[in-house]
Amino acid sequence: MSQWPDTYYACIFTNQRSDSGEDLYPLLSEKMMELATSQPGFLGVESVRNDEGLGITVSYWRSREDITAWGQNAEHRVAMSLGREEFYEWFQLRIAEVSTTRSFNII
């Protein structure tokens, strides 16, 4: 966290997996995660999915423009299209400006 800017942007992606794409989804998901981390302005990502297929992925970015550019990435656009057609029953995508951070670590 020490090298992160004081303010930055969070992309909060809440989603429900459908029953489709059992084979393809993990591959594409991993590929998109790799691709995201190599984009300009990418700061970090946190992702959890439970056994019922409910998932929350929060990615962090240096600027609003970096998120827009990632949304326009050609491979990402194909993946997003498949997301709507195949992978998700529903999703919510929110973009938010982070201004306050508190951390705790037992160690």
Next chain:
Amino acid sequence: MSQWPDTYYACIFTNQRSDSGEDLYPLLSEKMMELATSQPGFLGVESVRNDEGLGITVSYWRSREDITAWGQNAEHRVAMSLGREEFYEWFQLRIAEVSTTRSFNII
């Protein structure tokens, strides 16, 4: 979502459960969820934990002041203290102003 304001605040709580508090944590977690939903300015919450104990809870609030008030709630303060002492190996808490929302629903 239709009654939500155009801009609002997200409280992004990413956390790793410890091995402690197996009995107490679910009770307290449910209690805090109930309490949060009854606070002024509460808009909604999304919460996921996977089998490895990694969790993301995002709660949504009308204003920054509503989040501050919730952080000062007496019962919540006791729970947060137990969180540090018992329940979590680490956590990150971020407060962010949501400005853009996109939804998709298959139905």
